[in-house]
């Protein structure tokens with residue numbers, strides 16, 4: 001077996017693009033991938049466990065982590081702070097593993113600015129109409145909330161060209177296969 005290169009991969013995209021499903025499929029296909037557990041000031045949702053889904057911290061602790069330089073990137077999203085702990089990610093990359101980050105746009109752009117070796121993948125919906133249909137179809141939010149998410153999605157789509165690759169999520173299997181090809185390519189350069 002040849003030695004594999006470690007890699008930091010960000011898979012981002014607008015709300016409703018199917019990011020969660022793509023993330024779990026990509027990780028399942030890569031036995032040497034690890035999921036980074038973010039620190040957040042958001043309260044746990046029912047079923048979320050501390051240290052598994054997130055490292056749940058208060059604002060004071062988050063700010064201390066940020067000031068110590070313990071976060072690779074951080075951002076505020078919907079009134080809460082989120083950040084990627086630096087040490088576990090760096091250690092996994094040094095071991096030759098693939099670290100996959102599920103983070104929002106601002107954090108993704110910070111990673112790109114500080115770590116030119118990272119691979120930034122942007123998931124694109126087949127069309128804006130399809131994104132709108134998916135968001136409304138979820139039925140979990142009222143019209144005003146859907147409108148806010150659509151406005152944010154419009155802004156996020158405008159930043160797509162700052163990513164290394166854009167992958168259209170029209171067909172899940174094809175989309176996942178394309179992301180895996182990009183990861184393979186980035187690891188072998």
Ligand code: 5GP
Pocket residue numbers: 038039042073074075077082083084102103104105106107108
């Ligand atoms: P949620 O509260 O729904 O779990 O996450 C809200 C948003 O924060 C999602 O877009 C998610 O990808 C993003 N997010 C989660 N962890 C991090 C992180 O460590 N850094 C950044 N920048 N965004 C994060």
